[in-house]
Amino acid sequence: MKCIILDSNQSDGIALVDMKEPVPGPQEIKIKIQAAALNHRDQWCRQGKYPNLKNGIILGSDGSGRVVEVGEGVDSDWMGKEVLINPANNWGNQASAQAPEFSILGMPNHGTFAEYICVKTDRVHEKPGHLDAIQAAALPLAGVTAFRALVYQGKLKKEDRVLVTGFGGGVAQLAVQFALSSGAKVSVSSGEHWKLEKALGMGASAGFNYKSDWVQEAKAADGGFDLIIDSAMGNTLNDLIEVARPGGRIVVYGATLGNPGEMDARKIFWKQLCLQGSTMGSDEDFKNMLERVGQDKIAPLVDEVFTLEKAVEAFDKMKNSQQLGKLVLEMS
Numbered sequence: 011m012k013c014i015i016l017d018s019n020q021s022d023g024i025a026l027v028d029m030k031e032p033v034p035g036p037q038e039i040k041i042k043i044q045a046a047a048l049n050h051r052d053q054w055c056r057q058g059k060y061p062n063l064k065n066g067i068i069l070g071s072d073g074s075g076r077v078v079e080v081g082e083g084v085d086s087d088w089m090g091k092e093v094l095i096n097p098a099n100n101w102g103n104q105a106s107a108q109a110p111e112f113s114i115l116g117m118p119n120h121g122t123f124a125e126y127i128c129v130k131t132d133r134v135h136e137k138p139g140h141l142d143a144i145q146a147a148a149l150p151l152a153g154v155t156a157f158r159a160l161v162y163q164g165k166l167k168k169e170d171r172v173l174v175t176g177f178g179g180g181v182a183q184l185a186v187q188f189a190l191s192s193g194a195k196v197s198v199s200s201g202e203h204w205k206l207e208k209a210l211g212m213g214a215s216a217g218f219n220y221k222s223d224w225v226q227e228a229k230a231a232d233g234g235f236d237l238i239i240d241s242a243m244g245n246t247l248n249d250l251i252e253v254a255r256p257g258g259r260i261v262v263y264g265a266t267l268g269n270p271g272e273m274d275a276r277k278i279f280w281k282q283l284c285l286q287g288s289t290m291g292s293d294e295d296f297k298n299m300l301e302r303v304g305q306d307k308i309a310p311l312v313d314e315v316f317t318l319e320k321a322v323e324a325f326d327k328m329k330n331s332q333q334l335g336k337l338v339l340e341m342s
């Protein structure tokens with residue numbers, strides 16, 4: 011089967027290779043993957059900026075497809091079902107944080123950028139009926155991350171004024187959709203004017219270009235925010251502290267810009283702010299996310315679909331933040 015592996019010896023950092031099709035073990039099913047979506051994690055792996063990297067591993071955490079074989083102990087009713095995969099393995103029993111055994115599909119174990127994959131049945135859910143295979147592939151990792159950050163960690167209320175930074179991001183655009191569908195008043199930031207326009211068209215109440223002096227503009231427009239969802243971090247943290255309303259919550263699920271140089275610590279306690287981290291989500295978060303997606307007919311924004319042969323173009327587009335939403339690989 012064709013697949014995309016990590017290969018740090020290539021100038022692109024990845025390679026399209028042929029590999030033997032996997033065989034389902036006990037409690038596993040084999041899925042013919044129709045589509046697989048990129049997450050920034052795949053790009054970090056390609057850049058060598060992720061822990062425990064192994065060359066030769068098939069990348070990709072997100073996938074959707076059809077069940078073509080079942081392993082020992084698996085009900086044959088699974089055969090032919092259209093499914094998507096929960097990429098979070100071994101979350102454990104605590105809702106508040108993942109267990110030490112937690113791992114994410116696609117590194118260190120083979121992932122979804124392949125024509126076939128075998129996974130345990132408890133990682134598999136039927137595809138929501140209103141999504142096609144491409145949209146379904148774009149949902150899992152970004153969806154559960156956005157949902158937990160907003161709902162479990164962010165304690166989203168419908169009267170909240172919410173700011174989601176970097177609207178063009180795969181997680182961010184879903185966070186905006188979940189927050190809007192909860193009835194909250196949602197603002198966004200982005201580095202691109204056309205992405206802000208898109209967010210306004212979807213129901214956001216204001217958009218700020220983070221490449222300009224946006225902080226005063228944001229405070230003036232909305233008086234600040236009760237809940238801020240961010241994955242850029244770096245020195246932008248002080249801007250977020252500034253635009254948070256007293257008693258506000260800042261939930262961070264990434265640090266694309268790295269660590270902050272200096273943090274305005276005094277404002278955190280004076281404004282009674284909560285600075286909260288969030289990572290992906292538990293099986294319960296995933297189930298709740300899928301339920302909400304089904305109820306409110308939420309569909310991830312898909313920026314562009316590529317073949318496996320054009321995977322490098324998809325990775326480069328993500329590296330340069332040129333996308334709005336998800337970049338998806340479609341298997342032929």
Ligand SMILES: NC(=O)c1ccc[n+]([C@@H]2O[C@H](COP(=O)([O-])OP(=O)(O)OC[C@H]3O[C@@H](n4cnc5c(N)ncnc54)[C@H](OP(=O)(O)O)[C@@H]3O)[C@@H](O)[C@H]2O)c1
Pocket residue numbers: 048049050051054151152155175176177178179180181182199200201202205220241242246263264265266267288289290291328331332333335
């Ligand atoms: N903890 C977790 O479980 C988890 C899960 C998923 C992702 N992450 C992390 O979260 C980050 C985003 O992931 P993703 O998959 O959504 O990536 P992505 O689709 O590549 O999106 C990244 C977005 O970051 C935005 N951005 C860049 N510079 C910014 C700035 N100065 N201020 C605000 N936004 C800025 C850009 O938004 P515009 O295009 O609008 O300018 C860009 O599109 C990555 O660091 C990733 O590793 C963590």
